[in-house]
Amino acid sequence: MSRKKDKRSLFEPAIVRRALWDSAIKLNPLYQIRNPVMFVVEMGSILTTLLFFQALSGKGEASPGFILHISVWLWVTVLFANFAESMAEGRGKAQAAALRSFRQDIEAKLLAGADRKSKITYVPSSQLRRGDFVLVEAGNTIPGDGEVVEGVASVNESAITGESAPVIRESGGDRSAVTGGTQVLSDWLVVKITANPGETFLDKMISMVEGAKRQKTPNEISLDILLAGLTIIFLLVTVTLLPFSIFSVRAAGQGSPVTVTVLIALLVCLIPTTIGGLLSAIGIAGMDRMIQANVIAMSGRAVEAAGDVDVLLLDKTGTITLGNRQATAFLPSAGVDTQTLADAAQLASLADETPEGRSIVILAKEKYGLRERDIESLGAVFVPFTAQTRMSGVNLDSREIRKGAADAVEKYIGAQGGIFPREVRSIVDDIAKEGATPLVVAEGTRVLGAIRLNDIVKGGMRERFAEMRNMGIKTIMITGDNPLTAAAIAAEAGVDDFLAEATPETKLKLIREHQAGGRLVAMTGDGTNDAPALAQADVAVAMNTGTQAAKEAGNLVDLDSNPTKLIEIVEIGKQLLMTRGTLTTFSIANDVAKYFAILPAAFISIYPALGALNIMHLATPQSAVLSAVIFNALIIIFLVPLALRGVKYRPLGAEAVLRNNALIYGVGGLIVPFIGIKLIDMLITALHIV
Amino acid sequence: MTGNDLFQIVLYFGALLLLAKPLGIYMARVYEGEQFLPVRIIGPVERIFYRLCGIHQDEEMDWKQYAVAVLVFSAGGMLLLYLLQRFQGVLPLNPQKFPAVSPDLAFNTSVSFVTNTNWQDYGGETTMSYLTQMTGLTMQNFVSASAGMAVLVAVLRGFKRHSAKTIGNFWVDLTRSALYILIPLSVIYSLLLVSQGVVQSFSGYKRVALTQAITYNTAKLDDKGNPVRDAGGNPVTEKAEIKEQVIPMGPAASQIAIKQLGTNGGGFFNVNSAHPFENPTPFSNFLEVLAILLIPAALCATFGRMVGDMRQGRALFAAMLLVLIAFTALCTWSEQHGNPRFAAMGIDQTASALQPGGNMEGKEARFGIANSALWATTTTAASNGSVNSMHDSFTPLGGLFPMLLIQLGEIIFGGVGSGLYGMLIFAIITVFVAGLMVGRTPEYLGKKIEMFEMKMASLVILIVNALVKIGAAIGVSTKAGVAGVSNPGPHGFSEILYAFSSAANNNGSAFAGLSGNTVFYNTALGIAMFLGRFWVIIPVLAIAGSLAKKKQVPASLGTLPTHTPLFVAFLIGVILIVGALSFMPGLALGPIAEQLLMGR
Numbered sequence A: 001m002s003r004k005k006d007k008r009s010l011f012e013p014a015i016v017r018r019a020l021w022d023s024a025i026k027l028n029p030l031y032q033i034r035n036p037v038m039f040v041v042e043m044g045s046i047l048t049t050l051l052f053f054q055a056l057s058g059k060g061e062a063s064p065g066f067i068l069h070i071s072v073w074l075w076v077t078v079l080f081a082n083f084a085e086s087m088a089e090g091r092g093k094a095q096a097a098a099l100r101s102f103r104q105d106i107e108a109k110l111l112a113g114a115d116r117k118s119k120i121t122y123v124p125s126s127q128l129r130r131g132d133f134v135l136v137e138a139g140n141t142i143p144g145d146g147e148v149v150e151g152v153a154s155v156n157e158s159a160i161t162g163e164s165a166p167v168i169r170e171s172g173g174d175r176s177a178v179t180g181g182t183q184v185l186s187d188w189l190v191v192k193i194t195a196n197p198g199e200t201f202l203d204k205m206i207s208m209v210e211g212a213k214r215q216k217t218p219n220e221i222s223l224d225i226l227l228a229g230l231t232i233i234f235l236l237v238t239v240t241l242l243p244f245s246i247f248s249v250r251a252a253g254q255g256s257p258v259t260v261t262v263l264i265a266l267l268v269c270l271i272p273t274t275i276g277g278l279l280s281a282i283g284i285a286g287m288d289r290m291i292q293a294n295v296i297a298m299s300g301r302a303v304e305a306a307g308d309v310d311v312l313l314l315d316k317t318g319t320i321t322l323g324n325r326q327a328t329a330f331l332p333s334a335g336v337d338t339q340t341l342a343d344a345a346q347l348a349s350l351a352d353e354t355p356e357g358r359s360i361v362i363l364a365k366e367k368y369g370l371r372e373r374d375i376e377s378l379g380a381v382f383v384p385f386t387a388q389t390r391m392s393g394v395n396l397d398s399r400e401i402r403k404g405a406a407d408a409v410e411k412y413i414g415a416q417g418g419i420f421p422r423e424v425r426s427i428v429d430d431i432a433k434e435g436a437t438p439l440v441v442a443e444g445t446r447v448l449g450a451i452r453l454n455d456i457v458k459g460g461m462r463e464r465f466a467e468m469r470n471m472g473i474k475t476i477m478i479t480g481d482n483p484l485t486a487a488a489i490a491a492e493a494g495v496d497d498f499l500a501e502a503t504p505e506t507k508l509k510l511i512r513e514h515q516a517g518g519r520l521v522a523m524t525g526d527g528t529n530d531a532p533a534l535a536q537a538d539v540a541v542a543m544n545t546g547t548q549a550a551k552e553a554g555n556l557v558d559l560d561s562n563p564t565k566l567i568e569i570v571e572i573g574k575q576l577l578m579t580r581g582t583l584t585t586f587s588i589a590n591d592v593a594k595y596f597a598i599l600p601a602a603f604i605s606i607y608p609a610l611g612a613l614n615i616m617h618l619a620t621p622q623s624a625v626l627s628a629v630i631f632n633a634l635i636i637i638f639l640v641p642l643a644l645r646g647v648k649y650r651p652l653g654a655e656a657v658l659r660n661n662a663l664i665y666g667v668g669g670l671i672v673p674f675i676g677i678k679l680i681d682m683l684i685t686a687l688h689i690v
Numbered sequence B: 001m002t003g004n005d006l007f008q009i010v011l012y013f014g015a016l017l018l019l020a021k022p023l024g025i026y027m028a029r030v031y032e033g034e035q036f037l038p039v040r041i042i043g044p045v046e047r048i049f050y051r052l053c054g055i056h057q058d059e060e061m062d063w064k065q066y067a068v069a070v071l072v073f074s075a076g077g078m079l080l081l082y083l084l085q086r087f088q089g090v091l092p093l094n095p096q097k098f099p100a101v102s103p104d105l106a107f108n109t110s111v112s113f114v115t116n117t118n119w120q121d122y123g124g125e126t127t128m129s130y131l132t133q134m135t136g137l138t139m140q141n142f143v144s145a146s147a148g149m150a151v152l153v154a155v156l157r158g159f160k161r162h163s164a165k166t167i168g169n170f171w172v173d174l175t176r177s178a179l180y181i182l183i184p185l186s187v188i189y190s191l192l193l194v195s196q197g198v199v200q201s202f203s204g205y206k207r208v209a210l211t212q213a214i215t216y217n218t219a220k221l222d223d224k225g226n227p228v229r230d231a232g233g234n235p236v237t238e239k240a241e242i243k244e245q246v247i248p249m250g251p252a253a254s255q256i257a258i259k260q261l262g263t264n265g266g267g268f269f270n271v272n273s274a275h276p277f278e279n280p281t282p283f284s285n286f287l288e289v290l291a292i293l294l295i296p297a298a299l300c301a302t303f304g305r306m307v308g309d310m311r312q313g314r315a316l317f318a319a320m321l322l323v324l325i326a327f328t329a330l331c332t333w334s335e336q337h338g339n340p341r342f343a344a345m346g347i348d349q350t351a352s353a354l355q356p357g358g359n360m361e362g363k364e365a366r367f368g369i370a371n372s373a374l375w376a377t378t379t380t381a382a383s384n385g386s387v388n389s390m391h392d393s394f395t396p397l398g399g400l401f402p403m404l405l406i407q408l409g410e411i412i413f414g415g416v417g418s419g420l421y422g423m424l425i426f427a428i429i430t431v432f433v434a435g436l437m438v439g440r441t442p443e444y445l446g447k448k449i450e451m452f453e454m455k456m457a458s459l460v461i462l463i464v465n466a467l468v469k470i471g472a473a474i475g476v477s478t479k480a481g482v483a484g485v486s487n488p489g490p491h492g493f494s495e496i497l498y499a500f501s502s503a504a505n506n507n508g509s510a511f512a513g514l515s516g517n518t519v520f521y522n523t524a525l526g527i528a529m530f531l532g533r534f535w536v537i538i539p540v541l542a543i544a545g546s547l548a549k550k551k552q553v554p555a556s557l558g559t560l561p562t563h564t565p566l567f568v569a570f571l572i573g574v575i576l577i578v579g580a581l582s583f584m585p586g587l588a589l590g591p592i593a594e595q596l597l598m599g600r
Helices: A013-025 A036-056 A064-103 A201-210 A218-252 A260-270 A273-292 A300-308 A338-349 A355-368 A406-415 A422-433 A461-470 A483-493 A504-516 A528-536 A548-553 A565-603 A608-613 A621-645 A654-686 B003-031 B037-053 B063-086 B103-114 B130-160 B170-195 B252-261 B282-306 B310-337 B340-344 B368-381 B396-407 B418-437 B451-477 B479-483 B489-504 B519-549 B565-581 B584-598
Strands: A107-111 A120-124 A133-137 A146-150 A152-156 A167-170 A183-193 A295-297 A311-315 A321-332 A381-383 A391-396 A399-404 A437-443 A446-457 A474-478 A497-499 A521-525 A539-543 A556-558 B206-219 B237-247
Touching: A013 A064, A036 A064, A036 A218, A036 A260, A036 A273, A064 A201, A064 A260, A064 A273, A064 A621, A201 A295, A218 A260, A218 A273, A218 A300, A218 A565, A218 B418, A218 B451, A218 B489, A218 B584, A260 A565, A260 A621, A273 A295, A273 A300, A273 A565, A273 A621, A295 A300, A295 A565, A300 A539, A300 A556, A300 A565, A311 A504, A311 A565, A321 A338, A321 A355, A338 A355, A338 A391, A338 A399, A338 A437, A338 A446, A355 A446, A391 A406, A399 A406, A406 A422, A406 A437, A406 A446, A422 A437, A422 A446, A422 A483, A446 A483, A461 A474, A461 A483, A461 A565, A474 A483, A483 A497, A497 A504, A504 A521, A504 A528, A521 A528, A521 A565, A528 A539, A528 A548, A539 A548, A539 A565, A565 A608, A565 A621, A565 A654, A565 B418, A565 B565, A565 B584, A608 B584, A621 A654, A654 B418, A654 B565, B003 B037, B003 B170, B003 B282, B003 B310, B003 B368, B037 B170, B063 B103, B063 B130, B063 B170, B063 B519, B103 B130, B103 B519, B130 B170, B130 B252, B130 B282, B130 B418, B130 B519, B170 B252, B170 B282, B252 B282, B282 B310, B282 B368, B282 B418, B310 B368, B310 B396, B310 B418, B310 B565, B368 B396, B396 B489, B396 B565, B396 B584, B418 B451, B418 B519, B418 B565, B451 B479, B451 B489, B451 B519, B479 B519, B489 B519, B489 B584
Parallel strands: A311 A474, A311 A521, A474 A497, A521 A539, A539 A556
Antiparallel strands: A107 A120, A107 A133, A133 A183, A146 A183, A152 A167, A152 A183, A295 A556, A321 A446, A381 A391, A391 A399, A399 A437, A437 A446, B206 B237
């Protein structure tokens, strides 16, 4: 799998510098209000700052030093959250800047018509509109997204894909799409522009990686609602604590009510700041991981949906099997020895440059020691494959050796007055039943036997599909083969189901059936005839080499055009949701320890007996409150790498994943703050900070 | 805990486990309109009733229509009950000639009974006529419970149905709850209770001579009713003697059966099931405490059956049971442990053949510690609110657990219907967090939990939480609120916090120290009860409607299983953290501070 060569490290200095600056700019309350949790923290910071100034004037509720410490750390909390978001954005921005350099305005050769020879006018590429025709010659940059209508050329698409090997683009077929910003290396193309400036693939890519058009995804909004709900609950907890403590002071006849500073500290510690501060960073980072995998998501929704996929539709050829079939056995007819068959098969294939032909020569050599011979020195004449005969072979002296599909050979033999032996027919049927493809070899009127061509399942696919099954994802192989062959390959590859003799209609129908059953379907596609199915699928990965229609129908584009990528995409989607879930659990579990730090500190003057709740034995009420606030801020910055990288993903069933994550982030979230707060308390006591 | 304590608790939960499943399945069959024997017997009555009321059985409602029906029905009930109290003086069946109930008390009481709270700011035997008790209060005992069950059934349909617009017919669900479940069970229960000596009579109060006359000093009053003072300005006292007592009577058994079964809790007499005519024997006590949880527990089985997966019901039941057993054990332990101040004075508080030991203040000798603690935790777990001992007199820690059970949101079994739909809201939130953790858009029972559900679920939790906290904050900051407190120190704070927790969560039990029958508390608690019931029902029904519209997602290995011990543990974690955490500061200033002070 080709990855971008310039893969960025997590904390690249340039990105960090920029993020530091951005996190200060993001203190703007109008920006913060998008995130209710952090908005509350910022309001708390402002309020404590005011309280600090009031304390300086001598009328404060506590010592100015204490209020200042709290206030500073609250500001730091907001800054840390901003920093996390800026870091996530920064990685995208750096990438966007690189992409933007390809989007320069260049001079385009506008053609009057769809013909290379029509009149050329030179216009800036920014003035091209949908439907215009342009000529692009060797050395030129393609001025906009479009479809090749004439010509063949090699194109360097490294600007988009990061892959330096040039690709062929030609009119007609599935390789007709070109992307603006890529460069023609040889020959020429006439391109019909399909996107107006500002709407091109490059533009979309830039805005996606930059996160400029980033909209919150459905699950993110649901989580936001829950976090906002919790924030309001904790706001009520702290606000009502003031009258409660005033009443208690009267009831106990001693102590003083809890101070506003401590209440704000308690509030900030209780509301889910860890997840609230990291939420948008997690989302952006998820998108970024897609980009690292060389996949461009057309919406954040698609990334999230990828985690929910229940059914994967995978094309057989190229995804599950290697593109080519390979010869695996020679099965002779009665009365023919294998050596004779192998010899004839080798002769018939010597000049056959197809991968199948090559594999026959290799098999003959490996299994029967037949060395490769030079067809020219033998004086043989190669008979190439034609659509009419559907056979190929050689004429050598008086020998006429042919190989081809059983029915084609049968017709050929029949025409020459020969008989197609019954046992060969049964050999052919057996091969088909095994999911392989039979090729029959004949010499003159005599049928020598059959060659078995097997689809070769890619290494590691079986394990991959087993993983998918463990994750509860059903894999379906799509193939144009007949059901017998399809069933055999499906069994070998270990997919759950298959669709044989697939057509665009049957594919679309299959997707609809699964969706009607409430399942989410993912598929890959590249051809124009895949477009309807891609549009219907919930997660549709279009190959970058595919047609414009396919790319527009898909919601993800794989720049590597690697159909196996779908599996990776699902993992990234799941990882994104898991990161949100685990950090939410961690954040809420943290509250227990914070209560034990702050509550005794807040009420000890009213009921000294409540000191028994100070189970961490924190030094003073002030140090306890400050330690909790500092821990709350630091944990955000400690978790930035986790938010950006995502939690570790293992392909296990839901129950196992929940157990692992609940243990690490739930139980861990209960314990860690007890240790952290105690350590901070020891440190600030040793340093005599409060 | 003593061996006897343990035996009582085990016996209780054993009986509950035994009865819950068959009753639950019976209820599911009733709600699903199955044709079986009881339906064939009672069916004709049901159909006549529909014809009289003009209800079309097959006409289904969407969630908004359903919610409107619930609200209209409850508003009507509230108005009727209010008028009944205001005019009881001129209405029949009032042998004690009780006058009209005051407007604020009548408001409080009507809200209280319609919301299935049954908070009582009145003393039954000194305020309400038999007519009010029977046609007003007992009537609401039945229908408010039925309404809660109806709403639950609508929610269950939301889970069960897919791509559907409607969630059932409120009138049918309401009628069936009463006709097939509450009325037959109450009849059986009343008879059992009468057999134990619970009164059921229309006769007036009886006067009987005391076997031993009581004499006491009382302030001497002049003709105008002012205390007479001697030369030193001290009040002059005179001897008074009481030779006879008044024994209140009334149709109690029928009301007690439904007050227990329908998680109502409004006693016929002021001291509720501590009264010997309401709860005379250990066996009647066992029956009554069993009745508290019977239907809420059985509804878990109804849930499992209706959504087609009994394991799901079992999981929620397990979560409820585990929390309740733990709290019951802790409460019993705390009560049996007794008062450290007494221990310091050398008073023997250990259980022996001669004494129950522990803290017996406010407890009936015929029930002892185990059955008092068990009742206290079950009645608060189940939003019942009836009592057989005074929670106010529990040790601070012993009183904390009942209060916390209320504050968790009345979802540990909870009220009939309302408890389970509240628990389902928590299950939805748990599924959401846990579902994200396994890397999928969360699903519960095949339904995707999305934005709308989260919005409504957050609202449900938020509303009740806000009512308790804001209510208590007003209570402690206003003169009228503080005036009701009868105990000093943290205990007074506990009383106010308990009152608003109880009202907003529709429990109805009281930390008896608070004088609730004031304009302030009648009004404030009335509002809390009203909002705590109906502002929750509306979003809950909205979730039902939204779920019914969704497609059913088939479960796969990637789906979070919601019936496993792991999920149950996670659910309990969420309940304790969301429920308990937000009340920690309040509890620290109340029972926790009090307990720690006591230990000094």
